Amino acid sequence: MPDVVPSRDELVAAIREIRNEHPEFGIKRIWSKLKETRAWELSEKRVQKLLKEEPALNDRGVSDHLVRDAMSGTAEHKRQEFMGCEISCERPSPRAYISLCTHPTKTDTLIIFGGEHYNGVKNIFHNDVYFLNISDGQWSRISLPDSAARPEPRSAHQAWIWSDSMYIFGGEWSSPGGQKFKVLNDLWRLDIPTLLWTRLECPGGPSPRSGHRVAVAGTRAVLYGGLTATKYCQDLHVFDLPAHRWRPRVDPPAA
Template sequence: MGKKTKKPGKGKEKTEKKTAKAEEKKARRETKKLSPEDDIDAILLSIQKEEAKKKEVHVDDNVPAPSPRSNCSLTVNPLKETELILYGGEFYNGNKTFVYGDLFRYDVEKLEWKLVSSPNSPPPRSAHQAVAWKNYIYIFGGEFTSPNQERFHHYKDFWMLDLKTNQWEQLNLKGCPSPRSGHRMILYKHKIILFGGFYDTLREVRYYNDLFVFDLDQFKWQEIKPKPGAMWPTARSGFQLFVYQDDIFLYGGYSKEVSSDKNNSEKGIVHSDMWSLDPKTWEWNKVKKGGMPPGPRAGFSMCVHKRRALLFGGVVDMEVEGDVMMSLFLNELYGFQLDTSRWYPLELRKEKSTKDKLKKVEQNCPDDVNKKINPACTAREETVESEDEESNIDDISKNIASNMSIVDGENLTNSDEKPKESGAKLDIQSSLPEVVKPCGRINACMAVGRDTLYIYGGMMEIKDQEITLDDLYSLNLSKLDEWKCIIPMIENMRTILQEKTKGKGKRKSTKTVRQVAGERVT
């Protein structure tokens, strides 16, 4: 009898099966070693069991404001523009991370929060995306972080919330995007447009530049593939998408690339490019940024009001000396005129008049007083130029921590940290009105309803400590006169900020802007 011959591909198939089994065993071994705080599957299963106990919708009226959080979603109710819908988010207390799945409804006229508890709610998440259409809010993706931030679970589930009944429904549909967070989702006519994001596999972070469309009439997902040779934005997360008429704009974002050196080290890239997408042809084109565009930054927020897109916040890292880095959390507001593609800084009328008054008073002040009252480091500068580095960094920290603008001034201090008021300083304080302004932050919620801009929560960092915020500000976009603080920062957060800014804000670190903003700039 002749010798038996192996069928082609049989050996390869066996090898693949063995490899898969070995990987399975390895994964099981690693799971056994997990601490309770690492075992995301067990945590989510426990949450799911608790959710299953809910039998009906329950609404608690006039509850306390939500706990501090960032990377949540804030959506204006399309049925009632004076109501905001807040869902999810995360909070880091310095030791542990808490991820939320709670749903709040806030009446901006009555200044009242409602807490909604519903059967079949989505599991807790942050860095998801939410879009409102008719009487529904649609939510896709996001992530769940273990308490010690060692493991992450990315979602690819798609949910629909009925704002009339407060009932959730999971939409299990074919062709949906892969698991991710840091993506962006916007509404164009009867379609939801989704682009980009990232997925953390623990071994590597994968960034996406894929484009998906969900048809709200047909309830179908469709992936739009780039045509050969067509222009297309690079993969990224933490960017912003916004719509004007028949154009969809993309701005900024963050990604990593592996350098070509021997160590194959990863380098973070903060994008500042701008694109427009034609939803009729699905073709991308680069947009030339006219006017005075904002500098590169990560973690900023954007939304649209009429013919203008608004940008707020973000973080930049500044090299002070050697390997010492200073993280500057910004509270600037920029406008992008959508019909002319021009950027410009938005100065409020009250703020502008205050600056004019300050300028007049400064002309009559001695030079040494001027230098102390109006330090060189402001939110608009990207470099620190001073002979006394520590003094300048301290000024920056005070500016970040304050809920007032720099023109409100800080008490002049001597070496013993005792307040010392000069006659000129007292004159300035008495002649200037108080200018209320949100402090600098990243990953804040931003929404527009009835010509009013709302900014809620977010995160900042002072001297290596993350501060998660819970304040709510509004700005009348028709008047552009002043910020109004609807919900002030809770007292213990204010105390932390004050304590942190007493010392020097210098930090010996080589952290990049990406690391400062957290591994997931969303």
């Protein structure tokens, strides 16, 4: 199957995903990553031209120190640039392998993130967030500024609620034609009051995987199992939620 030429919107979305995951990447590395993960006919010159025309794509995202210092003047202003807003909408497009959580402050509201859908021609993966009010059946979603950080599209991840935040870990993604496939082990936190995504850099966590399970016990999130690109997992990991730190891995006893 010949490579396809991406539309401008598709290319902007793909570059934004790479910027969120690799804020240190320059033009050449962004172009190389696009060629590696997408079956696209794409020149480095087109990537360079788009980055010049779309200044928002050159914003390297919100960093941890901005979040920690968010109440100081400049940092607070910068932080507000990345906050989302909730808007009314129709129900989400068809999808499977989503995550579903209860809203931390609205007990009649569910939070849906991600998922995938095969439309008979190509695979479509999602990274949007929807809210469903089960009392009145009304849908809403998060609308983010173009420059805001966010997780890349995925399915078969896990999400959980603690305090006033939703966390997501891992999952899987494939290119539209299925030529490329990867499993993930990134950890993200969505602050529900501000609708601000932050990627958490926490060493010592689980290997990339999808289909795992997570349960919250007090101030700890306990993750078990899953599937890597080559094998099933049976290890157990504990994440200290207040400290944002992975504890040492627990392996199953020898047979």
